[in-house]
Each structure stands twice: as structure tokens, then as C-alpha cells.
Amino acid sequence: MAGSPVLIGAATALIALVAVFLAYNANSGLPFVETYDITAEVADAQQLTTGVDVRIGGKRVGQVNGITARKSRTTPGAFSSSLELKLDRGLGPIPTDSTIRIRPKSVIGAKFVELQLGRSRRTIAAGGVLPQSQSSAAVDVQDFFNAFDAGRRRAVRRVVKEFASAAAGRGAQFNAGLSILPTALLDGGRVLRTLADPSTDLDGFISGLDRASGALSPVAPRLRAAIPGARDTLGAFARADDTFGESIDRTPALEKAVLRAEPVVSPVLLDAASLARELRPGVRALPRTVGALHDAVEVGVPVLRRAITLGPQLRATFASLDDLARQDSTTATLTRLDPIGQNLLAVLQHVAPLEIRCNYLGLFGRNSADMLGDGDEYGNWFRAPLQVLGIQNFKSPDVAPDFRYQVYPDNVPGGCAIGNETFRRGGLIGRDPAQAPVRNPRTPRPAGIPEGPR
Known part of the structure; x- marks a missing residue:
């Protein structure tokens, strides 16, 4: 073969052809190498491609041999993906509680599948299925940036710019903050433990805060108007x-x-x-x-x-x-008024009950008005009875027997005139039967006046 250039070139071409074939089929696995194949259901393939690595703790243990889109069995109109995982034969059947996670491999969009082995004694046989509930996906960098539209990106740039302006020239303050950061972290740990304590009821606090925010929503314009006042208040605190x-x-x-x-x-x-x-x-x-x-x-x-x-x-x-x-005369006068008052008190004690019960002043006024009740064309007649006793007109060592003349002779003893007496339960109203009957005198009528009742 060494002396035949044609044979050497043919062997070289054959070896290159085999290398190209192996390289072309490397994504589907090398020939004559046994593998452990399973299917993993995921909600979203997250821009995976065939041939990406399957890793455990960073070590490559297989690759994704195929990706198939499937209709969701629970949600109409939704889709999921099935990943055909070709794993190393030595990995053996994996536990049924194993999980997979699609993670970014780099910031440019490359992905890989991370496999985490479970602890169950039951295993997934070759050709078995890992359910979708045991799969998850990490947040991709591009997904993070896609959450920011043009308006949010402008706002982020403005915040970063303002933060940069605020941080400029404050290196000493940042260094001081870093120096107290360990203590702050220790205190923060105590705060977090307090918040995590069930007796703190952080869940109830957040729920109450949510309800309070909902209650404040209708008055948001008023709160917006109150912010300038709060600024003045905080400024006062800052000046303190x-x-x-x-x-x-x-x-x-x-x-x-x-x-x-x-x-x-x-x-x-x-x-x-x-x-x-x-x-x-x-x-x-x-x-x-x-x-x-x-x-x-x-x-x-x-x-x-x-x-x-x-x-x-x-x-x-x-x-x-x-x-x-x-003055002395005033004292003497007041001293003399005392016996006068005593005598006047005795008179009032006798007269006041009679007036209150019998209304003698009212009767006197009525009778005085009747004195001028009659008359003729020449004027009114004045009528007045005269009680003249001869014994009262002459000097005598004795008091006249009728000196205390009873104006109302029909009085009940100790009481008022007949018809004006005070009612007492069980008492008699009218003339006292023990007294002699008294008739009113009949006077002749004036001339020219017809006979009538008196």
C-alpha cells in the first residue's frame, strides 16, 4: 500500500467519508453505542434544539435526540413538548421522582437540560415517560429583557442615570455603608426570623395591606395631592x-x-x-x-x-x-325691722292660706266691679252696703260685739265661702246643714224694667 498512491488515496478518502458520516450522525448518537432512552414532557421547550446536552451536576450524561410538539390534554388550544432524551447506558433506570430543568448555557441563548435524580425506589424503564409536573424552566435573559417595552426601557435608563448622579462623589458614604453591612445583615437575619415566625402572621399582614391598598384606590387622587404635604413633613424630619x-x-x-x-x-x-x-x-x-x-x-x-x-x-x-x-342708724333700723317682720309673718301665715284657698281678693274685685253694674240714662248706680251700729259710734270701754264682722256669713267654719270651698274627698259640697238657711233679700225692680229673674 505504501508503494501505491492510488490505494493510499482511496483509503484516505474512505476514512474521511466515515469521519464525515460519524460527525453528521453525532447528534443522533454514535453507532454501535447502547443508550438509555426516555421521554420527558415539558410545558415549553424554551428554544431547545436537538443535540443539546443533558447534564447531572454539570457532567454530560446524554443529549436531546428529538423535540415533538403535542396538544395539551387538559387545556384546549394549548401545546406542550416532548423531549426524547438519549442517556448513557451506565446511568441506568432513573428514579420516578426525578426532575428536569431547562437552563441557559450562556447569555447568547444556548440551553441545556439539567437532570436531578430523585430518591424513589421505583424507576423509569427504558422508553418510559417523565411527566410534565416534574419539569420546570429557568428565566432566560432574553425573556427578562423582553419584559421591558420601550417605555420601561426609557424609565430604567432614567433611573440608572439619576442613581449614577446620586452616587457620584459619595464613595466615602458607600464605604461607610459597606462597613456596617455585616451588622445590618445580622440584624436583618433577626428581622427575617421574626417575620418567618408563625405568630407574626405575615400572611395576614400582607392580606390586610392588600385590602388597605384596595380601599385607598378610590382616593388615589387625594393621596397624590397629599404627597407635597408629606414632602414638607419629611423635610422637617430631615432638618431635625x-x-x-x-x-x-x-x-x-x-x-x-x-x-x-x-x-x-x-x-x-x-x-x-x-x-x-x-x-x-x-x-x-x-x-x-x-x-x-x-x-x-x-x-x-x-x-x-x-x-x-x-x-x-x-x-x-x-x-x-x-x-x-x-352708719349706726342703719343697724338700729334693721334691728327694729325684726319684730315688725315677726308680726307681719304672723299676719301672712293667717291671710295667705285663706287667699290661696278661698281667692278672697278675686271675689273682692268681682264684687267691686258689680258695684257699678246697674244704671240708667243719667249714669251708673253705685251700690255699697253700710253697716252702722250705734254702739260703734260712741265711746265705750268695751269692744262692739260685731266688730269682727264676717263678710261671708255662710262660711264653713275654718273654710271658705259657700261655693268657693276647697274640695276634700268624702266632704260636703254646698251649704253646711248645721247652719241656719239664709235667703237673699228681694229688692223691688226699678220703674220701667220688666219683671224677670233675679
């Missing part, structure tokens, strides 16, 4: 400098004090709540009370303004009264 920081530093001690005071304060708060419930009727009446007080103030203010003028006048009057009170 160390004072605000000291307040934050004292907050843990305040919290501990509040926790210590809680057993003592709780009964007080309960009593305050009970008091608030009891005050509700008064609070409901408060608007009316405030209205009445408002009216009183409106009426009282003009009076008080006039009282400024009245004050000096009253000062002179009180000064005169003070001088009068200091």
Missing part, C-alpha cells in the same frame, strides 16, 4: 438631624416600658372603653348643647359689653350702700 435619630434610638426602651406598663394600663383602658360607651348618649346630645351654648354666647356677649358701662355705675351704688351699712 440628631433629634429624630435620638427618638429612634429611644424607641426600643419606650417599647420595653410600654410592655412593662401594659398589665397596669390594660384595666385603665378597659375602664376608659366602658366610660366611652357610657358617654355616648351625652356625646349624641353634645351638638344640641353646643348649639344652646352658642345661642347663649351670642346673647351674652352684647350683655357683657354693656356690663362694662354698668360696672362703674354699680361701683358708685355699692359704695353708697357700703356707706349706708356702716
Whole structure:
């Protein structure tokens, strides 16, 4: 063969042809090499191509030999993909709880399939199927950037630009922040453990925050208008400098004090709540009370303004009264008024009940009006009875027997005139039977007046 150039060229061409054939079929596996083939169902092939690697922990254990699109069995109109995995024979049947994950191999879009072996004793035979529920896919770089449309990309550029402007010339502050970062991470770990504690109820807090956000949605325009005011408030906090920081530093001690005071304060708060419930009727009446007080103030203010003028006048009057009170004659006068008052009190004690019960003043007024009730064309007649007793017109050492004349002779003893007496249960209304009957005198009618009732 060494002496025959034709034979050497034919052998070389044959070897090259075999190499080209093997290279062309390398994506489908090398001939005469036994493999362990299975099918994996995935929701999306994620731009996989045939021949990509299947790896376990970064080691190549096979390749994707084919990709087939299939209609979804559960969702109409949806599709999934089936991957034909050609694995090394030595890998053997894999556990049934194994999972696969489609991951990017580089930033330019290359992918590979990562296989994670499970722990189940049951295995998938050659030609078996790994279900879709045991597959997943990593977020691709291009998917991440595809989430940003033109408007979002402009916003990101603006944020990055502003952040760069804010970070410029602040290297010392960044270094200081990095120096306290370990402590912050330790404190953050405690915070995260507290948040992860079931008693913290982080889920309930987030749900409540979601409901609060939903409740604030209708008033979003008002909140937008409140932002400038919040800016002024935060500016005031910023100007407080160390004072605000000291307040934050004292907050843990305040919290501990509040926790210590809680057993003592709780009964007080309960009593305050009970008091608030009891005050509700008064609070409901408060608007009316405030209205009445408002009216009183409106009426009282003009009076008080006039009282400024009245004050000096009253000062002179009180000064005169003070001088009068200091005089000896005033004291003597007041001393003499005491027996007069005692005598007047006795009279009032006797007269007042009779007037209140019997209305004698009213009767006197009525009778006085009747005195001028009659008359003729020349005027009214004045009628007045005269009680003239001779014994009363002469001097005598004795009092006249009719000196205490009873104006109303039909009085019930100790009571009022007949027809004006006070009603008493079981008592008699009308004339006392024990008294003698008295008839009204009959007077002749005036001339020219027809006979009629009297």
C-alpha cells in the first residue's frame, strides 16, 4: 500500500467519508453505542434544539435526540413538548421522582437540560415517560429583557442615570455603608426570623395591606395631592438631624416600658372603653348643647359689653350702700325691722292660706266691679252696703260685739265661702246643714224694667 498512491488515496478518502458520516450522525448518537432512552414532557421547550446536552451536576450524561410538539390534554388550544432524551447506558433506570430543568448555557441563548435524580425506589424503564409536573424552566435573559417595552426601557435608563448622579462623589458614604453591612445583615437575619415566625402572621399582614391598598384606590387622587404635604413633613424630619435619630434610638426602651406598663394600663383602658360607651348618649346630645351654648354666647356677649358701662355705675351704688351699712342708724333700723317682720309673718301665715284657698281678693274685685253694674240714662248706680251700729259710734270701754264682722256669713267654719270651698274627698259640697238657711233679700225692680229673674 505504501508503494501505491492510488490505494493510499482511496483509503484516505474512505476514512474521511466515515469521519464525515460519524460527525453528521453525532447528534443522533454514535453507532454501535447502547443508550438509555426516555421521554420527558415539558410545558415549553424554551428554544431547545436537538443535540443539546443533558447534564447531572454539570457532567454530560446524554443529549436531546428529538423535540415533538403535542396538544395539551387538559387545556384546549394549548401545546406542550416532548423531549426524547438519549442517556448513557451506565446511568441506568432513573428514579420516578426525578426532575428536569431547562437552563441557559450562556447569555447568547444556548440551553441545556439539567437532570436531578430523585430518591424513589421505583424507576423509569427504558422508553418510559417523565411527566410534565416534574419539569420546570429557568428565566432566560432574553425573556427578562423582553419584559421591558420601550417605555420601561426609557424609565430604567432614567433611573440608572439619576442613581449614577446620586452616587457620584459619595464613595466615602458607600464605604461607610459597606462597613456596617455585616451588622445590618445580622440584624436583618433577626428581622427575617421574626417575620418567618408563625405568630407574626405575615400572611395576614400582607392580606390586610392588600385590602388597605384596595380601599385607598378610590382616593388615589387625594393621596397624590397629599404627597407635597408629606414632602414638607419629611423635610422637617430631615432638618431635625440628631433629634429624630435620638427618638429612634429611644424607641426600643419606650417599647420595653410600654410592655412593662401594659398589665397596669390594660384595666385603665378597659375602664376608659366602658366610660366611652357610657358617654355616648351625652356625646349624641353634645351638638344640641353646643348649639344652646352658642345661642347663649351670642346673647351674652352684647350683655357683657354693656356690663362694662354698668360696672362703674354699680361701683358708685355699692359704695353708697357700703356707706349706708356702716352708719349706726342703719343697724338700729334693721334691728327694729325684726319684730315688725315677726308680726307681719304672723299676719301672712293667717291671710295667705285663706287667699290661696278661698281667692278672697278675686271675689273682692268681682264684687267691686258689680258695684257699678246697674244704671240708667243719667249714669251708673253705685251700690255699697253700710253697716252702722250705734254702739260703734260712741265711746265705750268695751269692744262692739260685731266688730269682727264676717263678710261671708255662710262660711264653713275654718273654710271658705259657700261655693268657693276647697274640695276634700268624702266632704260636703254646698251649704253646711248645721247652719241656719239664709235667703237673699228681694229688692223691688226699678220703674220701667220688666219683671224677670233675679
